[in-house]
Amino acid sequence: MVDALARGEQIVILRKGGISEGRGGFQVEHPQFLLSPTLFHQQRESVVPHAQRRFDEIAANFPSAQTLRVEFCAEVVEWRRLEVLADAERLRGQHIWRDKVIAERFDWGKSKNIFAIAVRIFRLPNPVELPILPSYEGCKSWIELEHDVDVSQAAPVLSDSEFAAKLSRFTAALETANK
Numbered sequence: 001m002v003d004a005l006a007r008g009e010q011i012v013i014l015r016k017g018g019i020s021e022g023r024g025g026f027q028v029e030h031p032q033f034l035l036s037p038t039l040f041h042q043q044r045e046s047v048v049p050h051a052q053r054r055f056d057e058i059a060a061n062f063p064s065a066q067t068l069r070v071e072f073c074a075e076v077v078e079w080r081r082l083e084v085l086a087d088a089e090r091l092r093g094q095h096i097w098r099d100k101v102i103a104e105r106f107d108w109g110k111s112k113n114i115f116a117i118a119v120r121i122f123r124l125p126n127p128v129e130l131p132i133l134p135s136y137e138g139c140k141s142w143i144e145l146e147h148d149v150d151v152s153q154a155a156p157v158l159s160d161s162e163f164a165a166k167l168s169r170f171t172a173a174l175e176t177a178n179k
Helices: 002-006 049-059 085-089 099-107 160-173
Strands: 012-015 032-034 067-082 114-131
Touching (some): 002 067, 067 160, 099 114, 114 160
Antiparallel strands (some): 012 114, 032 067, 067 114
């Protein structure tokens, strides 16, 4: 998914939350965050066919399991908690996940919902590689890095007009959500 965000193919993140979210469940805790690409939970079968081909291309060049490579940061522009699966289905074509995967994530756990997050992605001028620490491991949505990463010179991956068009499509698809 980080690859699709980084290439500007999508601006949508769909999150249910990880196992280690705590009592409150998943929350959009940070308006800005770094993207941490992993092969963890990135099962090839979970994504649409063109994303499977891209997965095959990039998997071989992934850093070792001991290295965290950070090349992109994200800014949350809008988010919604979707309480009806049909609302999540309206985002079809705006992300790389298969319908079945979204339905499974929606139904997973006690609460039947999923979060749709629209993000603007920025490329760091130089990739940063950090060692993987035990506190980074596991099924988590958010991790706190032990090292600061300078994002002040990061540049948007989409032009303002390209991003505005994708954001408009996102908001239009969810116009009736949560009403």
